[in-house]
Amino acid sequence: MSITIWGRPNSLNVHKVLWLAAELGLQFEHIPAGQQYGVVDTAEFLALNPNGLIPVIQDGDTVLWESNTILRYLTEVYGKESLWIEDPKLRFSAEKWIDWYTTTVLPVFGIVFFNLVRQAADKRDLAAVKVAAEKLEKILDVANSELAKQPYLSGSNFGVADIPLALALNHWFNLDVQRHHDHTHLKAWIERIRAREHFLKVASIL
Known part of the structure; x- marks a missing residue:
């Protein structure tokens, strides 16, 4: 097994891959890439990813980009004894939360995160943050209701479906x-997520 992961260490999308790789106990080389x-x-x-975007992984002859695809690949290939959910009905019931995060949460959370974390203080659009934060709270009601019925979005146990939202909400609950x-x-x-051995090692890098 020879896995290489490209991506800047403060990218949320790269965090997904680095955290999952650690959860799976994989040995890998991480090459910082993107921005600075x-x-x-x-x-x-560009021969690996003609889009010029991160993250990218190379696992032997397999090269993949798109963070959610990478999550699914690593889980299926290396997580059969841990995070992989064999029953397809249960697996897809869990993994819908990965896509829900990308299509529904991220466009709104991204406005808050960019302005309060990435943007210089004198350039922040606080009016946009207020609108986005109010919208995000309503969106998160959906996940909160799901977690009233089970401990993880993945089901009874932590799984890959918890990864994208956890990385975002770790910041959300820390923001002013x-x-x-x-x-x-x-x-x-x-809080259950934050108690995991590898989470804050990756998620706290801004």
């Missing part, structure tokens, strides 16, 4: 925003 690290505009990298919804079950869930 460069690399992504080189001919060698006004909240109106009491997401009791989400808060309990994120």
Whole structure:
């Protein structure tokens, strides 16, 4: 097994892959790439991902990009004894949360995260943050209701479906925003996630 992961260490999408690789106990080489690290505009990298985006993994002869696809690949190939859910009905019931995060949560959370974490203080659009935060709370009601019925989005046990949302909400609950919804079950869930051995080692890198 020879796995290489490309991506800057403060990218949420790269965090997904690095955290999962650690959860699976994989040995891998991590090559910082993107933004200040460069690399992504080189001919060698573009041969791996013609989009010039991160993350990218190379596992032997297999090269993959798109973070959610990488999550599914690593789980199926290396997680059969741990995070892989064999029953397809249960697996897809769990994995819908990966796509829900990408299509529904991320576009709204991204406005909050960009302005309060990535953007310089004098350039922040706080009006946009307020609108997005209010919308995000309503969206998160859906996950909070699910977690009232089971401890993880993946089901009874932690799984790959928990990874994308956990990385975002770890920041969400630390940000200085006004909240109106009491997401009791989400808060309990994120604390269970934060207690995992590898989580904060990856998620705290900004």
